[in-house]
Amino acid sequence: MAILISERLIHLGMAETAKDAAIRKLARGLYDLDCVLEGYVENVLAREETYPTGLPTSIPVAVCHTEARFVRRSALAVGTLATPIPFQEMGTPERQVDAEIIFLLALADPKDQVPWLKKMAGVFKDRAALAAIRDATDPRALEAFLKSTLQEPGTA
Amino acid sequence: MATRQTLTILAVCGSGVVSSSMIAQKMEEILKPLGAEAKVIGLLPTSVQTYVEQGGIDFVVATSPIPGTITVPVIKGVALLTGFGEEACRAEITRVAKDILAKRG
Numbered sequence: 001m002a003i004l005i006s007e008r009l010i011h012l013g014m015a016e017t018a019k020d021a022a023i024r025k026l027a028r029g030l031y032d033l034d035c036v037l038e039g040y041v042e043n044v045l046a047r048e049e050t051y052p053t054g055l056p057t058s059i060p061v062a063v064c065h066t067e068a069r070f071v072r073r074s075a076l077a078v079g080t081l082a083t084p085i086p087f088q089e090m091g092t093p094e095r096q097v098d099a100e101i102i103f104l105l106a107l108a109d110p111k112d113q114v115p116w117l118k119k120m121a122g123v124f125k126d127r128a129a130l131a132a133i134r135d136a137t138d139p140r141a142l143e144a145f146l147k148s149t150l151q152e153p154g155t156a
Numbered sequence: 157m158a159t160r161q162t163l164t165i166l167a168v169c170g171s172g173v174v175s176s177s178m179i180a181q182k183m184e185e186i187l188k189p190l191g192a193e194a195k196v197i198g199l200l201p202t203s204v205q206t207y208v209e210q211g212g213i214d215f216v217v218a219t220s221p222i223p224g225t226i227t228v229p230v231i232k233g234v235a236l237l238t239g240f241g242e243e244a245c246r247a248e249i250t251r252v253a254k255d256i257l258a259k260r261g
Contacts, residue, residue: 047170047171050170051169051170051171051201051220053170055234055237055238056234056238056240057237057238057239057240058238058239058240063174065171065174066171067171089234090170090175090219090220090234090237091218091219091220091221091232091233091234092232092234093221105174107173107174110171110173110174110177111173111177113177114177114180117174117177117178118177118178118181120178121178121236121237124237124238124239125237125238125239125242
């Protein structure tokens with residue numbers, strides 16, 4: 001099943017300066033659209049502490065997520081930050097990255113989502129794509145961009 | 157003609173799936189020129205030591221620290237996701253893979 005990508009799950013130029021606040025704000029849309037179950041955001045925050053997801057990509061990002069059991073329907077929430085927020089670096093927690101974009105993933109069945117995850121991995125290495133996301137000013141346009149970049153053609 | 161050898165690789169990340177899935181495809185790319193195939197298993201960091209102790213694992217690629225003593229090579233794989241240091245990471249994986257294949261004879 002395709003990942004839900006929607007302007008209702010996109011927040012541009014977020015004013016939050018703390019990672020927990022930013023993640024909670026991004027998660028709200030996932031709850032509103034019934035994509036996630038109670039406990040989702042608490043588990044995302046807890047996971048971020050033990051397995052941080054900051055990536056030192058050309059434009060640093062965070063890729064927050066948690067286990068499938070908190071997810072009803074796969075979706076992607078994206079937030080761009082007015083001020084970069086420090087996240088510990090994935091695999092090297094003694095280092096930090098100043099994330100400019102937060103990708104908040106809700107994956108109901110990650111094994112199902114492998115092609116999509118591979119496309120996300122492609123985006124991480126694509127500075128132009130990351131810049132397009134970070135500098136977006138119109139949520140609807142960003143929704144369209146993300147869909148064309150991340151989804152298989154022909155899916156909803 | 158010799159059949160392609162298979163290397164069994166653990167891809168380890170905090171969720172056991174997300175980063176692992178992203179890395180799995182790269183393993184095939186890296187091993188193909190060596191005449192080998194990759195069998196990639198996604199695993200949580202806390203499960204690795206026990207899993208490796210049971211045998212059959214050639215090496216581990218991880219995007220999070222792994223607790224315990226791991227008796228096979230463990231390679232940090234975040235570079236494969238970010239693109240920075242990716243060449244060095246691929247070179248290390250290639251070196252480890254070649255080593256294992258050579259020892260098999």
